Amino acid sequence: MGHGAYLLILAACLVGTLPLELVLRVRVYARWRRLLAALLPVAVVFTAWDVAAIHAGWWRYDPRRTIGVTLFGRLPLEELLFFLVIPVCAVLTLEAVRARRPTWLIGDELSGDER
Template sequence: MENYYYLGLLVITLAYPLLQSFERRIQYYKKWYALGPAVFIPAALYIYWDHWFTAIGVWGFNPRYVIGIYLFGLPMEEIMFFFIVPFACVFIYEVMIYFVKRDILRPFAHFFVYLTAPLFFILGTIHIDKLYTAINFLLTGIILLIHFIIFKNKYLGRFLLGYFVTLIPFMLVNGILTGSFLDEPIVIYNDSENLSLRVGTVPIEDSVYLLGLLLLNITIYEKIKSLKTIQSS
């Protein structure tokens, strides 16, 4: 049964938000028209990146924990990751909007951009010899600036609250993927291509990776929703 571990982790990640999508208060299913492109477009970018990094040995996958079906040189489970995780994380974003009525982090949105975007560019440039660190930080910095140019701080406070909450289950799931509670990691990192700084077993870069992926999801998601609102008015 070990070869179902990665797949089982994804099923658990998907189960609750999928079942709750039809809950009368959140009504997540009514927003799937925007969620589809918001998931598929970033997935294409990040799957290409994942394929490239796997091919050149930045990371790899333990055959012990996957079912053995590969697409684009990646385990099927890894392809599914880029659809299931954003689906679940945007659900958390919507839940936080519903239950936390005030945009409590909006006053800090400008400061977050002014601090983190230059920091990501500096760290990415300094560590240009470490592919995961460099491309991850530089790409996330670009996504952050694009979002800020399009929306200013309209959604960024809400996004940050959802992101910080999402980090809790993400670190648990990624902890398992990187070897917590298992004999071996499911995803095997080449530490010469990252900073070798880990939270438990999770490379520090993964939290930035999540930030970039989800912010791209939310940018497209909110843009599509705003266009529909304009067309309806």
């Protein structure tokens, strides 16, 4: 795999979890404000971490695997997309489990006092 390999992997992750939204109707994309509340802290913190690590020389990204678009701090576009795509896939998976196994407790259920 050459240029764009990273993007292809991210696209495959989205395509692989899309049936959870469409078939199970978990409504993750329909509740976009809630999704954004989950995504933004992750994207901000880990983007800052990556930019700092790149600047310090702790790691780099193979230009043969990216499309060559870099953002502030030499951060590849694909890395920022990673911090958005992978949490979306995780939320879709969590909501699919919740939809299929409603009796399983995951820790964010409302107590009787909160309802």
